[in-house]
Amino acid sequence: MKTGSIGTYAKKNMMIIALVAVVIFFSITTGGKILYAQNINNLISQNGYVFVLAAGMLLCILTGGNIDLAVGSVVCFTGAIGGVMMSRGFNYLQAVAVMLAVGLAIGMFQGFWIAKISVPPFIATLAGMYAFRGLSNVVLQGLTVGIDNQKFLRIFGGGADCYIPDYLGGDKLNLTCLAAGVGITMLYVLLTLIGWSVGRKKGVVSASPVADKVRLVVISALILWISYKLASYKGIPTVLMWIAGVLLIYGYITKYTAIGRYFYAVGGNEKATRLSGVNTKMVYFIAYANMGLLAGLAGILTVARASSSQPTYGQGYEMDAIASCFIGGASAYGGVGKITGVIIGATLMGVINQGMSIMGISANYQRAVKGVVLLVAVLVDVLSKKEKA
Numbered sequence: 001m002k003t004g005s006i007g008t009y010a011k012k013n014m015m016i017i018a019l020v021a022v023v024i025f026f027s028i029t030t031g032g033k034i035l036y037a038q039n040i041n042n043l044i045s046q047n048g049y050v051f052v053l054a055a056g057m058l059l060c061i062l063t064g065g066n067i068d069l070a071v072g073s074v075v076c077f078t079g080a081i082g083g084v085m086m087s088r089g090f091n092y093l094q095a096v097a098v099m100l101a102v103g104l105a106i107g108m109f110q111g112f113w114i115a116k117i118s119v120p121p122f123i124a125t126l127a128g129m130y131a132f133r134g135l136s137n138v139v140l141q142g143l144t145v146g147i148d149n150q151k152f153l154r155i156f157g158g159g160a161d162c163y164i165p166d167y168l169g170g171d172k173l174n175l176t177c178l179a180a181g182v183g184i185t186m187l188y189v190l191l192t193l194i195g196w197s198v199g200r201k202k203g204v205v206s207a208s209p210v211a212d213k214v215r216l217v218v219i220s221a222l223i224l225w226i227s228y229k230l231a232s233y234k235g236i237p238t239v240l241m242w243i244a245g246v247l248l249i250y251g252y253i254t255k256y257t258a259i260g261r262y263f264y265a266v267g268g269n270e271k272a273t274r275l276s277g278v279n280t281k282m283v284y285f286i287a288y289a290n291m292g293l294l295a296g297l298a299g300i301l302t303v304a305r306a307s308s309s310q311p312t313y314g315q316g317y318e319m320d321a322i323a324s325c326f327i328g329g330a331s332a333y334g335g336v337g338k339i340t341g342v343i344i345g346a347t348l349m350g351v352i353n354q355g356m357s358i359m360g361i362s363a364n365y366q367r368a369v370k371g372v373v374l375l376v377a378v379l380v381d382v383l384s385k386k387e388k389a
Helices: 003-012 014-029 037-046 048-062 071-087 092-115 121-140 150-156 175-201 209-231 238-256 258-268 270-275 280-306 317-327 339-358 363-388
Strands: none
Touching (some): 014 339, 037 238, 048 071, 048 258, 048 280, 048 317, 048 339, 071 092, 071 121, 071 317, 092 121, 092 150, 092 280, 121 280, 150 280, 175 209, 238 339, 258 270, 258 280, 339 363
């Protein structure tokens, strides 16, 4: 590659480079502990809610840099309802259905004020943040409610058995996990090659073909390495299946569907989008209704992992989701952002949290570091906008 193309590629993939640098840094400072199989497993399990919430938050941000401040409180509220229901003998499927329905209803409620009444999203969701945090305490009566439904815990990522069984009967390694890793790698390579072929037929030429091939090899190797690490511990955690499902669905929506294009269009130029015949108010409504639904799912994953519901759950979750989107390349002005960026941003946040925890650094300093990382990510976005202007 020429020097110019290397610089362009590095600028385009700055957060990937940053993620690699952070992993290398913590590998050195923790004596390689952050790369232990159990720690990689914990990284996925502990940050499941971040991936789920960030996928929904991306849609809100795409509409013009808007955010949802209520998601942490909604996670707590839906988790409280589910925990109380199961503690009173309700079937876990009924509890899950109610938690998702309540999350969706809250999202639709907030979407109504934002889309129909034109209440600023910041104000509408700030009100929701206070209201649903208070209602969570009301539902739980200020107490912790334990959850002992083993099916619920196993399916949604709680307890010691929340892993996909090894159907291939491995001894030291989980062969099912390894097989899944190989299959995902082959599918990724195949889809990438098909994409390149379609692009060439349409006359689309990559600016950095060598870099694209290097990325293909690196990502493939990373998938295989992670699958090997998980296989050497307990295999595939069930929460990873929920994360993968959400990210795949929303990756498809944002890239291949009409409503996905509408999110980008509204964030790029709302007035022009409205004049072209798109119901922009409905786009806002869908974004926030969807955010409520995913907050309900995050509530399920949160209480399943903790095996309980508490009034304090969900605190700061909205900030983790927002930061993951911006760190992953979403624009503070809207109209720009990808699910792949969300994955990078959420992973970077998780690595920073876990690496500093292993080093014994207090949570206060962890917040400070995350704040600096977020500021730098947004600063890059602002400066790039000024360069184009």
